[in-house]
Amino acid sequence: MIKNSPFNWILLILSSLVLLFILAPLTGMFLHTEGSKLLETVSDKDVQHSIWLTLWVSFTATFFFALGAVPLAWVLARKKFPLKGLVQGIIDLPVVLPHTAAGIAVLGFISRDGFLGKVADSVGLTFINRPAGIALAMAFVSLPFLINSARDGFAAVPERLEKAALTLGASQSRVFFSISLPLAWRNITSGFVLMFARGMSEFGAVVIIAYHPMIAPVMIYDRFTSFGLKYARPASVVFIIIALAVFIILRLIPAGRNHLNSRPHAEND
Amino acid sequence: MIDVNKKLGNFALSGINLEIPEGEYFVLLGRSGSGKTQLLELIAGLYAPDSGEIRIAGKDVTRTRIQDRNIGLMFQDFAVFPNMTVSGNISFPLRCRKYSHADISRMVAEAAEKLNIDHLLDRLTNNLSSGELQRVALARTLITSPRLLLLDEPMASVDASLKDDIRRIFRQLNREGLTILHVTHDYREAISLAARVGVLHNGRIIQEGKPGEVFRRPENEFIARYAGIRNFFRVKLYAEDGSWNAVTGNKMVISIPPDEYPVEGLLAIRSEEVKILNILSAGNSQKNMFRAVVREIYPSETGMEIILDAGEMIHADITMNEFTELNIKELSEVWITFSSEAPIVFSGKELI
Numbered sequence: 001m002i003k004n005s006p007f008n009w010i011l012l013i014l015s016s017l018v019l020l021f022i023l024a025p026l027t028g029m030f031l032h033t034e035g036s037k038l039l040e041t042v043s044d045k046d047v048q049h050s051i052w053l054t055l056w057v058s059f060t061a062t063f064f065f066a067l068g069a070v071p072l073a074w075v076l077a078r079k080k081f082p083l084k085g086l087v088q089g090i091i092d093l094p095v096v097l098p099h100t101a102a103g104i105a106v107l108g109f110i111s112r113d114g115f116l117g118k119v120a121d122s123v124g125l126t127f128i129n130r131p132a133g134i135a136l137a138m139a140f141v142s143l144p145f146l147i148n149s150a151r152d153g154f155a156a157v158p159e160r161l162e163k164a165a166l167t168l169g170a171s172q173s174r175v176f177f178s179i180s181l182p183l184a185w186r187n188i189t190s191g192f193v194l195m196f197a198r199g200m201s202e203f204g205a206v207v208i209i210a211y212h213p214m215i216a217p218v219m220i221y222d223r224f225t226s227f228g229l230k231y232a233r234p235a236s237v238v239f240i241i242i243a244l245a246v247f248i249i250l251r252l253i254p255a256g257r258n259h260l261n262s263r264p265h266a267e268n269d
Numbered sequence: 270m271i272d273v274n275k276k277l278g279n280f281a282l283s284g285i286n287l288e289i290p291e292g293e294y295f296v297l298l299g300r301s302g303s304g305k306t307q308l309l310e311l312i313a314g315l316y317a318p319d320s321g322e323i324r325i326a327g328k329d330v331t332r333t334r335i336q337d338r339n340i341g342l343m344f345q346d347f348a349v350f351p352n353m354t355v356s357g358n359i360s361f362p363l364r365c366r367k368y369s370h371a372d373i374s375r376m377v378a379e380a381a382e383k384l385n386i387d388h389l390l391d392r393l394t395n396n397l398s399s400g401e402l403q404r405v406a407l408a409r410t411l412i413t414s415p416r417l418l419l420l421d422e423p424m425a426s427v428d429a430s431l432k433d434d435i436r437r438i439f440r441q442l443n444r445e446g447l448t449i450l451h452v453t454h455d456y457r458e459a460i461s462l463a464a465r466v467g468v469l470h471n472g473r474i475i476q477e478g479k480p481g482e483v484f485r486r487p488e489n490e491f492i493a494r495y496a497g498i499r500n501f502f503r504v505k506l507y508a509e510d511g512s513w514n515a516v517t518g519n520k521m522v523i524s525i526p527p528d529e530y531p532v533e534g535l536l537a538i539r540s541e542e543v544k545i546l547n548i549l550s551a552g553n554s555q556k557n558m559f560r561a562v563v564r565e566i567y568p569s570e571t572g573m574e575i576i577l578d579a580g581e582m583i584h585a586d587i588t589m590n591e592f593t594e595l596n597i598k599e600l601s602e603v604w605i606t607f608s609s610e611a612p613i614v615f616s617g618k619e620l621i
Contacts, residue, residue: 158348160344160346160348161348161350161351163310163315163344163348164342164344164348164350165350165361166314166315166335166336167313167314167315167335167340167341167342168361168362168365168409168410168413169335169336169362169365169366169413170336170361170362170365171336171365174365178350178361179350179352182352183351183352
């Protein structure tokens, strides 16, 4: 590569501007927050509760939906079926919907007049203003991240390995659990982390379903509208730090060997 | 296989009839894209044929589940599972069949010892050599004692130096009674291993027989090329005084075995059949004797490959001894000769 060419300078400047755009507001927020205010916020029971609520609800939602989303991802990666393109489109739909609109849709579904709401009501469950409702709203907007990442993971597993396992006498489910799943594991965990992080930061859809109990994004919004920027800022900083910490920890867990990239594969004819 | 048809995308295996007696080593030749891999996958049960029947030991297994067919298939790139150790790979079929721990460790140890990989058992597979990977794949396939072993291009992914070892293992397995169907694009594998060979082309088996027959008397140009024949000429054919001649585009007149021929055809001569004689040692009175100039000399597996200009470019394979005796180099003038039985003539419909 030719160094110091005008093109490289332009690349450098443009890239720096984009990075600066992401970092500057965050840094500014951190710098504007006094340490004492931060400590005060951390020890605030409401803040603690809402952050804890956000983390466990998002994690639980991700975990339970993964049980269905991962097999769906395998189907999308391996099977051919009519209207597959449509199914893929449906899965991506939550990404393009305005999140408040998504929230309204979910609300219609889980309110006492909605289908799921009626079913739940008959066994004495309600979703509105409950963690279960928050979990559904979070999952609705964040599921595509897990499904798509897991699908890419399964697609990258050489089909020959699955075929070989079949010829060696493995059942379909054994092939899935002992070959496909372990080999796609890296993509699945990274999709899991993405879905968890996306669910955790969701505001629009959740606020429609449940203002209370307050998840962290709702609490930040609440403090901003009730008390102003100064009060919203420390809470934001605390939540960002927690979110970053969780994100980093989860990213480090699947840092094991990536089986598929460790060895070049010959192509079959 | 009885009249098996299978359409796969825009490709089809059609009218495949293949019978392999128990204990036979059958090699199926075909170039990439001829449907070799698909044929093996059909037999193994990864796909069901659109029509036709697959029988093993007289029993129809066309719709039998893969697990119940008891067929071993070794993939071209071995398909060793990268998320398991060597012993994890070898024991996989046993774990699928719910063997006891004691049986598994005993059988894995036996299989590993037989293939000389017992020192690798605890290793992960990502830094094994191709030869080691192949042994792992073979041990894994053989551990359930399949009654039919399918080999997909087993020599294509191993180093040349290991091929002799592998061949020895396959021969040994076959001698022990294992029926083997081996697919390859390399006719030399067929010659060295097969009791019978078949040639697969465009989804059809176009010739079948003992290797000697197929390679000495190929039924068409495609098989001839497969059999490693490099001398091909478009010729016009005519009879003169009761014997037949073929004349090439560059007016080389070649005497051919008496038969009924059309006016045009394709003539092939095995390069081993072409003899080179020293310019001083013979006259030019015989049939099929031509003056030639040496153009290129290459070392070959069996000795030397000489390319000569005798009006047409002709390949000749000679032994190292012959080469030293002839004392030829590029631009040497020599005689070349071959018997009138050597040329193989393809005519009319057989031309592909």
